[in-house]
Amino acid sequence: MLTPLRQPDGSIVPVVRGLSTIDAGNPPTGPVDHVGILLPSEQSSGQPATELTAVQVPVLAQRWPGPLIDGFVVLSAPEAAEQGLEPAVAPLPEGSGRLRNGAYALQWWVFAAFAVVMAIRMARDQGRQVGSADGRDISSGSCATR
Numbered sequence: 207m208l209t210p211l212r213q214p215d216g217s218i219v220p221v222v223r224g225l226s227t228i229d230a231g232n233p234p235t236g237p238v239d240h241v242g243i244l245l246p247s248e249q250s251s252g253q254p255a256t257e258l259t260a261v262q263v264p265v266l267a268q269r270w271p272g273p274l275i276d277g278f279v280v281l282s283a284p285e286a287a288e289q290g291l292e293p294a295v296a297p298l299p300e301g302s303g304r305l306r307n308g309a310y311a312l313q314w315w316v317f318a319a320f321a322v323v324m325a326i327r328m329a330r331d332q333g334r335q336v337g338s339a340d341g342r343d344i345s346s347g348s349c350a351t352r
Contacts, residue, residue: 207291208261209233210270211240211279220266220278224291233289242279243296 207223211233221240223233247263261278283293 222280224286
């Protein structure tokens, strides 16, 4: 059962209340406080269907009035049972982005180290130019005379 939940700011959150082979009736009315997992919009299976088989927020935006939150909520098992529905399994995302996120964090440490090394080299090169302006060779420790 997929039901729109209007929030106080007027936006709508699609809520998967649970699974049912029969009509479970109307959703609760009035102010409600639900506990669930907020998930991103799902991809369709690619099969033509007469009903929505995945929660696709772009498709719902064409069917439901008002601004939609880019995601949906799956109710917790106790709340689904309270409404007479079988709990829906929340399709949690895989952890495939972990390596990418770690590499991204490492990239910024490499950039910071590069900036420190370059600042030291620039300061050292600037010191050599200032030292050579008075006619002395700093590297050998002797004065150059002509």
